[in-house]
Amino acid sequence: MEKFTKLTGVAAPLPILNIDTDMIIPKQFLKTIKRTGLGKNLFEEMRYTGDGKENPDFVLNRPAYRKASILVTGANFGCGSSREHAPWALADFGIRCVIAASFADIFYSNCFKNGILPIRLDQADVDKLMDDAQRGANAVVSIDLDKQEITGPDGGCIRFDIDPFRKHCLLNGLDDIGLTLQKQPKIEDFESRRKLEQPWL
Amino acid sequence: MAKARTLFDKIWDAHLVDVQEDGTCLLYIDRHLIHEVTSPQAFEGLRTTGRPVRHPGSTLLVADHNVPTTDRSKGIENEESRIQVQALEDNARHFGLEYLAMDDIRQGIVHIVGPEQGFTLPGTTIVCGDSHTSTHGAFGALAFGIGTSEVEHVLATQTLVQRPAKNMLVRVDGALPEGVTAKDLVLAIIGRLGTAGGTGYVIEYAGEAIRKLSVEGRMTVCNMTIEAGARAGLIAPDEATFDYVRGRPKAPKGAAWEAALAYWRTLKTDDGAHFDAEVVIDAAGLVPMVTWGTSPEDVLPITAVVPDPAAIQDPAKRAAVERSLAYMGLVPGTPLEQVKVDTVFIGSCTNGRIEDLRAAAKVLEGRKVVADVRVLVVPGSGLVKEQAEQEGLDKIFLAAGAEWREPGCSMCLAMNADKLAEGERSASTSNRNFEGRQGRGGRTHLVSPTMAAAAAVTGHLTDVRKLV
Numbered sequence: 019m020e021k022f023t024k025l026t027g028v029a030a031p032l033p034i035l036n037i038d039t040d041m042i043i044p045k046q047f048l049k050t051i052k053r054t055g056l057g058k059n060l061f062e063e064m065r066y067t068g069d070g071k072e073n074p075d076f077v078l079n080r081p082a083y084r085k086a087s088i089l090v091t092g093a094n095f096g097c098g099s100s101r102e103h104a105p106w107a108l109a110d111f112g113i114r115c116v117i118a119a120s121f122a123d124i125f126y127s128n129c130f131k132n133g134i135l136p137i138r139l140d141q142a143d144v145d146k147l148m149d150d151a152q153r154g155a156n157a158v159v160s161i162d163l164d165k166q167e168i169t170g171p172d173g174g175c176i177r178f179d180i181d182p183f184r185k186h187c188l189l190n191g192l193d194d195i196g197l198t199l200q201k202q203p204k205i206e207d208f209e210s211r212r213k214l215e216q217p218w219l
Numbered sequence: 220m221a222k223a224r225t226l227f228d229k230i231w232d233a234h235l236v237d238v239q240e241d242g243t244c245l246l247y248i249d250r251h252l253i254h255e256v257t258s259p260q261a262f263e264g265l266r267t268t269g270r271p272v273r274h275p276g277s278t279l280l281v282a283d284h285n286v287p288t289t290d291r292s293k294g295i296e297n298e299e300s301r302i303q304v305q306a307l308e309d310n311a312r313h314f315g316l317e318y319l320a321m322d323d324i325r326q327g328i329v330h331i332v333g334p335e336q337g338f339t340l341p342g343t344t345i346v347c348g349d350s351h352t353s354t355h356g357a358f359g360a361l362a363f364g365i366g367t368s369e370v371e372h373v374l375a376t377q378t379l380v381q382r383p384a385k386n387m388l389v390r391v392d393g394a395l396p397e398g399v400t401a402k403d404l405v406l407a408i409i410g411r412l413g414t415a416g417g418t419g420y421v422i423e424y425a426g427e428a429i430r431k432l433s434v435e436g437r438m439t440v441c442n443m444t445i446e447a448g449a450r451a452g453l454i455a456p457d458e459a460t461f462d463y464v465r466g467r468p469k470a471p472k473g474a475a476w477e478a479a480l481a482y483w484r485t486l487k488t489d490d491g492a493h494f495d496a497e498v499v500i501d502a503a504g505l506v507p508m509v510t511w512g513t514s515p516e517d518v519l520p521i522t523a524v525v526p527d528p529a530a531i532q533d534p535a536k537r538a539a540v541e542r543s544l545a546y547m548g549l550v551p552g553t554p555l556e557q558v559k560v561d562t563v564f565i566g567s568c569t570n571g572r573i574e575d576l577r578a579a580a581k582v583l584e585g586r587k588v589v590a591d592v593r594v595l596v597v598p599g600s601g602l603v604k605e606q607a608e609q610e611g612l613d614k615i616f617l618a619a620g621a622e623w624r625e626p627g628c629s630m631c632l633a634m635n636a637d638k639l640a641e642g643e644r645s646a647s648t649s650n651r652n653f654e655g656r657q658g659r660g661g662r663t664h665l666v667s668p669t670m671a672a673a674a675a676v677t678g679h680l681t682d683v684r685k686l687v
């Protein structure tokens with residue numbers, strides 16, 4: 019997995035509540051058997067009109083935000099389906115960090131498996147960054163995961179919280195499966211115990 | 220004396236393989252369900268790293284999202300869908316896993332197949348790359364949806380890296396009134412909690428109204444728990460649960476059954492156990508529900524009118540309601556009963572079981588679907604379909620003017636050919652009314668099976684209590 023240490027980039031504002039994973043990547047794109055290539059269909063139904071043309075009003079189609087790498091958005095982002103295609107589409111587009119007051123659980127955890135940093139902040143801090151993000155190409159925001167700090171375009175600094183283990187994995191680009199396989203003896207112990215206690219399983 | 224524990228705590232503790240210093244847990248997974256949409260990349264990961272599946276016997280594969288609900292003898296027409304289903308089949312063969320093929324009578328929606336086969340058992344941990352895995356919580360199993368990377372993790376290690384959830388109790392006192400179903404109950408609960416109200420929690424449902432629900436009704440409630448943001452719903456198993464499980468193909472038999480039963484009877488929340496949040500609902504006050512917006516929390520009694528955004532103080536919420544109403548093509552103040560529908564969908568893992576079909580058939584019997592309204596009845600599995608046909612339900616649907624289809628997810632998410640056209644409006648027994656969920660520009664109203672049948676015979680959203 020790609021490491022996440024520091025990120026400096028344009029932050030795009032998407033002030034909509036409850037953006038679900040169907041909105042992030044609609045089901046017709048779930049037919050792929052690959053992880054890549056979904057970026058062009060990120061937010062498909064908001065981003066393109068029915069006949070496939072770009073909707074010029076949608077934030078990621080505006081010149082200043084076409085290369086945004088940070089998304090500032092409404093609460094409960096990523097609710098709905100568990101599809102990991104949502105973080106894959108974000109990552110493929112180039113979004114490495116999403117900032118919101120809250121996230122749906124499954125989406126939140128899926129981000130960490132794909133080198134995306136989801137940051138939860140108080141609504142007041144999100145509102146401030148949302149204002150900053152409205153400044154187009156000047157909406158440059160820096161994120162330092164190690165220090166757990168966000169620096170806005172005016173230099174103002176916001177601290178954020180993150181689970182230490184998840185931070186460690188993201189900073190070092192660690193593969194969960196590899197880490198778990200190191201605990202193989204414990205898994206084997208558990209399985210022998212289960213065989214005795216719940217032989218029907 | 221041991222500390223009083225919730226049902227969630229008990230199942231959690233029983234599955235801990237390891238707890239790190241920082242509190243991160245490694246949780247053992249007993250049962251892994253797999254469908255074609257969220258698994259190809261996970262299997263690809265295993266192939267690339269050369270890792271085997273740790274516990275093939277704990278894994279069950281079935282295709283449901285992409286399968287056609289019309290004649291299957293010629294296979295799947297859409298190329299991408301065909302490739303995805305083929306990939307599932309190839310992966311099953313390559314890794315030596317059990318796969319229920321499209322022409323197997325046991326094929327169906329993964330969350331209907333698991334319980335039907337007795338793969339879903341009380342006290343187990345169950346995962347699937349699908350958010351409605353919460354369904355299986357109806358059996359007192361800790362069941363939740365995971366992403367594809369986690370699917371790969373479970374395949375390779377039979378475990379998951381997790382942090383414990385918080386406990387929420389939703390207690391439903393009293394009895395549901397006549398004409399009010401499990402679906403109405405769960406919609407009301409989501410309306411009360413909001414779509415993020417359960418985030419970070421596992422919800423245990425208890426109380427008289429829950430106990431009185433059939434096991435299938437309990438599945439409907441647990442199924443939609445994710446729509447309130449909680450990854451899992453739980454209902455303590457009881458005699459009704461055991462009766463449902465007994466004799467299923469994969470359920471324990473003989474002495475193993477007796478031993479399992481003795482353990483399963485211990486699976487309940489201890490008196491005095493701590494919940495981080497508690498919600499009490501009075502069942503007697505509930506009426507049939509319907510959604511008006513584009514989030515399952517946008518729900519009201521069928522007797523209500525379309526809400527007016529002007530009355531909402533919070534600007535973000537007001538904007539969300541305005542956006543929903545514009546998408547749904549609804550005018551504030553319109554009585555919900557006057558909203559006309561074009562399509563009725565009866566099916567999905569929320570309401571595609573035999574009791575749902577019976578309930579819908581009861582309303583449709585001796586009545587006719589309104590001209591121009593398309594009605595799709597899609598059983599949740601081949602076995603549900605067979606049972607319905609034995610009971611003659613298919614004849615009732617067909618005589619009323621509905622279509623009787625092959626099992627699958629169908630118009631719940633419209634990944635196959637069953638979808639709404641732009642601007643079309645449905646009354647649907649599925650679980651999500653998101654923008655575009657049933658087809659780009661499609662407008663979804665979530666209802667119970669009886670409410671869906673009522674809309675089919677009147678052509679508009681209808682209080683089913685007037686028809687029975």
Ligand code: SF4
Pocket residue numbers: 283284328329330349351567568569627628631632649650
């Ligand atoms: S029926 Fe709908 S919600 Fe259920 S598994 Fe299929 S697509 Fe998902």
